[in-house]
Amino acid sequence: MKGSTLFYLVRLSALFVLGYSLWILSFILTNKPIEYVAWVSFTNQSLFQFSTTFAFLFMLIHAFIGLWTVGTDYFTSRTLGFISPTLIRYAVFIRGAYTIIFVALGFLIVTTTLFIIWS
Amino acid sequence: MSTNQNKIRPVYRPVFINLMQIKLPVSAFISITHRLSGIYNFFVTLPLALYLLYFSTKSYNDFMFVYSIFNNPSLFSTFVTFSFLVYFYHLLTGFRHLLQDIHIGESLVVSRLSSYLVLFIWSLLFFVVMSRLYT
Secondary structure, eight states, rough: OOOHHHHHHHHHHHHHHHHHHHHHHHHHHHHHHHHHHHHHHHHHSHHHHHHHHHHHHHHHHHHHHHHHHHHHHHSSHHHHHTGGGGGGGGGGHHHHHHHHHHHHHHHHHHHHHHHHHHH | OHHHTOOOOOOOOOOOOOOOGGOOOHHHHHHHHHHHHHHHHIIHHHHHHHHOOOHHHHHHHHHHHHHHHSSSSHHHHHHHHHHHHHHHHHHHHHHHHHHHTTTSSSSSHHHHHHHHHHHHHHHHHHHHHHHHHHH
């Protein structure tokens, strides 16, 4: 994928999630003390269900690009080498394992979210 | 990498990057903590938020359990509050980066100023939210 596409994806998802977070926060702050009935009717409306689905999908994209950048910046032979020279040989393996773990966790989070919201 | 190491080069030339020896200006500190808070958000705050969403909509009793987390000081409620404060730190520093993307506050002076402003706002938020939890 082109670098500029990744650049715009991170910014677009950031803006969406920022707006979504402020929306949830404003509901909680304007309905103090929060009641069970109000909270459930808020989370059962389709606006909440759709926007939460999009927010978590955007968060997954945002997190993937961010964590992948962090991995290629810090889990390299050059940066791991200062901890221990033997780690140099395993840098690619460590970065691969890290990538697999966060991708798996990301998909787990999104599946759980969809299950919680739409059931 | 292995062929590079066999070359003769001056001893003082850094081969590996020791991240602990790098001195950071405040804007770089904001940048690296933005990354660190992002990692924290993905591995801690996001699953925690899902856990809270699931139980707060499950039944009335579970809702009251989640409600009590936010209103009674305990180790777990401190952890939850801290996690959401880290999320707000990521939002604040991220908003600063977004402004710089559209060329607002790019100069050295303004960048430094906005870094301290972000740290100040977040410290204030941290103090207010934590003191509300413990009173």
